[in-house]
Amino acid sequence: MPATLEAESTLTDRYQTTVPETVRRALRLGKRDKIHYTIRPNGEVVLTRAAPGDSDDPALMPFLGFLARDMARHWSLAGVRAGAGAVLLALPLWAAAQQAALGSDLASLLDYARQNNPELASMQHEAAAAAQRVQPAAALPDPVLRVELENFNNYGNSAGPSLLPSKVAQTKYTLMQQFPAWGKRELRRQAAEAEARQAQARAAVLWAEQAARIRVAYAQYFLASGNERITRELLDLVTRMEQVAQTRYAGGLVAQQDVLRAQLEQTAMRSELIAAANDKRQLQARLNALLGRGPGAPLAEPQDLPALPATAALPATELLARVREANPLVRAEAARLEAAQSNRDLTWRNRYPDFNIGITPTQMRSRVTEWTLMVEFNIPLQQASRRSQEREAAAMVEAARARAEAAATQAAAELEEQLSALEAARHGEELIRTRQLPQAELSLQSALAGYETGKVDFTSLLEALRQTRRARLDLLKTQVDAQMRAAEIERILGDAL
Template identity: 55%
Template sequence: MKMRTKPRAIWLYAVLLGAFSLVAHAQDVPLGANVESLLDFARSRNPEYASMRYEAEAAAERVTPAGALPDPKFRTELRDITRMGDQSPTLAPARVGSTRYLLMQDVPWLGKRDLKREIAELDARGADGRASGTWAELAARIKTAYSQLQYVHRNEQLTREILDLMTRLEKIAQVRYAGGLAAQQDVIRAQVEQTGMKSELVALENERRQWQARLNALLARPSASPLAVPERLRTLPAPAQLDPRALEERVRTKNPQLFAEEARIRSAEKNRELTYKNRYPDFTLGVSPIQYQGSVKEWELMVELNLPLQQGSRRAQERESEAMLSAAQARRDATANQVLGELAENLSGFDAARRTETLAATSLLPQSELTFKAALAGYETGKVDFATLLDAQRQIRQARQGRIKAQAEAQLRLAEIERILGEDL
């Protein structure tokens, strides 16, 4: 039994040790390997989004007080504290002429409390919409920064690959120059090309640091915090998911800005109803026991109401509520026109970027590679000059850069489309 248990214990210890090492390694890996990790981090750390969430929570807490009755009021009156001049002034209820206790409760006109509660609920929905809009904007900025960071990183990789290629071409030119088959100018031109690429690498490194600082700011991290190298592009949606009519319907129902504007319209409608109800009086009800010396001998009931006689003031308030409703409706229409226009623009840009990337991958890049191979073979045999070889190399670089740029453009357009929708595709 001991011989069987010992290997099992060793195996279990090894598994646990491996699991702990994996967890420790995962904790040491910096953010940035994919955009999902950045979004998860920002959702819980970004202060701008946190402030909007707290504002939405505060708005939700206003619903219950808005529909509640006002606090009751209690009043005490000590009457005839000198007992018709027979005693010195006193504040003892049992020694004065009489003591009146009054308990009062304000009661709004029928329906006003419900309207106030509904207005508060709609305001809370509007706050939720604004919080969702803040997150959609933040997520789009993170996706944009991530795609730009990835674009710069891939450009750096491409430039280093082309730099290695130019180093090999320089060696070929040196061999041909040493054999008297090429001019020294070929070697010099290859070195000039390499110097230009090294300058580009410096600029790309600076741009990469700027995008990293921007991403860290969105994540509420120190600007110099490390970020992992972007590993992969986000998967682009299928063409069927980008049907303009279907997306327009989704925008009308799910766009955070339109959601907030719809809530504002409903709130303005309820506020108009409440304003018209102000034509009717509010009441104050009260009950009053009256104490004589040591016992209560009288009871009184009270009703009080305000008289809505200031008709000019109320008509102005009603016209104000109508104007606010019209303003909310106009604002909703303007927002709808804006977001639908942005949607159409980004759908067109996305389609163009996808088609450009397809052309670069299936046509331009293979043709450029064939041209370069032919030019390299021709230069080695002396059939073409070095300028032709450089032009062929530049064509390959431009084709690959064009493909990378088109892919980055598609990612940017996708981020904008999802921002307008308020959700991922």
Template identity: 50%
Template sequence: MVFSLAAALACGNALANEARAPGRSVDELLDLARSTNPTVRAAQQEAAAARERVQPAGALPDPMLKIELMDVTNMGTTSVRLSPAQVGSTQYTFSQQLPFWGKRDLRRDVAESGARVAEFTAEDMTQELLALVKRGYAQYWQVTRLQEVTQELGSLGEKMEQVARSRYASGLVAQQDVIRAQLELTSLKQEQIQLDNERQTMRAMLNGLLARGPQAPLAEPEQLRSIPSPAALQMDALVDRLRGRNPQLSAELAKTLGAEKSRDLTYRNRMPDLNLGIVPVQRGSSVNEWQLMFEVNLPLQFDSRRSQEREAERMLDAARARAESTASRLIGELGGSLAALDASRRIEAITASTLLPQTEATFQSALAGYETGRVDFATLIDAQRAIRKARQDLIKARADQQARLADIERLIGEQL
């Protein structure tokens, strides 16, 4: 009695944990991934840190204070003195460096481009994570549905074995038919074990993306997201969305803008920076003299500066080429994903509407024919395997559509 009560309580706790666990829909897992994945949080913090660099990049340098003690021995009449009131004179130089007009804005623009790159990189990592969750959930759903199909086919296999035993007992068929039926059941059991292992692997993978323990409970996947209509998957419209929102391409464009600003800053460095200062002079205990200081650097290293300018030009050319290459690659991937999604959609349609009904009708006909002795057991086995393949193909086609949709959404940077 005690053991029965403990088992009932354990079963109840397991069911309660399963009921509270996420995973019934992919949207639950996506929301959880956004908030818990440490890689995404790290990228977001790095982007926030890069944003904090923008204001200092355009700020003036800190002012400088220089103190000069003049004639510390009072023309050799005293020992060394370090008190401003006891030396010949003391100069206090307050100076401020003033970059040439436009340099501060360009430095701020370069830092702004760097911050944008970091933000787009964080967004790209988020989109990659969401795509992995979507694909993982599709595989998790696929394995779960394949397990259900295998169990259903196991029931058919048991029925086939019973028919073979009955006919063998009546002396109508050879014992080989019973053995082949048992072999088919054993094969289904092996497949069930493999699918259970795949299910555990997918659960551990999904939990890893959610920063959870590998054995953390996940609910049974109940449904897949609906696939957009072909009208919503027009290539031209998706390419426009890709160009406007893909974080990889946006990061490359931000790098290009940063390279342009760096080039402009390099050319602006031909102009000198200024350094202004005011110098009060103390003699004894009072300040009775004021001086003004004007300082300018002389950009006379022409060869060095020309090399820096050519470097900036080449870096800008490289950034533009990378942006163009990235756009071409992403558009190519988008075209491939769309083609694969269309193929999976057509496979699902023909399997569900034609192939699966045909295989089921063939199996029922073969079973009836075997019971009456009109067909042999090999024909019945082939019909049963055809049903299994058709059902598996239907499930795989639906899961593949979800994976292709995840790829498309990652490329365009948003959900459809």
């Protein structure tokens, strides 16, 4: 029977531990490998090497919480200690993984903002409130009941005052219901529906703007992170260049000036790293504000930019049609126009009076002796006032129509502008990717080889290094510019490309 190997480690104050070497060898663990924990009913915890591709289970937190409660109720003290230790080990890992995931890609940021942005939530609640005003707009007003006790002091007889209908001379019960003139209720419902659509479109406008800001901020965050990464890589290269210069200077092959220039270049790059870190921090604060989080909340490093559709998949005529149909601002102005038209028609309909219908049973002592039917309506005598209201409503319709046309024209112009800028950014990216960057990298490799053999001076080597860095940054900037143009196009469309 093979011997059983045992090992132990100590938990720190933060419930962290080092996996013993014997365990690492047995599980063939390397740096950044994942460990899988299996908690058995008897309280034992089994550690295995996680299979490649395993990801955090979104149900892990509820399951571990249930497991901890179940252990506290039913398991032995030793089992509780072992299981609780595994839970405490697993929870920080789970929380850290979930926290680190936010910011690594654009989709996670947009999902978080859609669920947590307070400004968007307020607009959505306002839209929901507007939708609830549709039914009451077309409803009849509540009926009115009036009770009249005549001669309740019983004047002329020996009975004293009373509030009981059977003990007064006469009681009238009047039930009245107001009815608007025909068509008014339907127009009010149409106006309320249009206002509800307008509120929904305003919420869509806000989300389109917020999503565009998040996408632009994420692209800039990616640029700052990429700038920092490129600068660090080239800083390492300059450090190696300094070592080569030191070696050649020690052999009397170059002047000390080469070493000093390499050190100055490193100092300049470290200064640029400080600026890049500051840019990242500011962009993190901007992203957190757009997400509705605290300015210091952590964000993961951006991993990649979202893919853009091919130019052939973006025909201008099709996108223009989508703008007219789906642009949130155009839809909001169209809904405003519909509401104005319904209110104008309602104002015209006010030429016809509303009327009330009432019915009155009359009770004398303990029985009803007669019934009265009543109809009343207002007389529309103030024609000058009504004509002014009608002219006002007609002017509001024309104003709404002009705003709707202006919104559509502005959206079409912005779309054309952003499509042109996107195409230019893509052409620039292609040029840098296929020509400028390969030429710069080839020049740097040639300069490095030439400097080591003494055929190229240090100034030419530094210039080749700067050209390579400039080309890589220019490529990154064109990619980010394309992302920003795409964000504006999606804002105009009100939907993803």
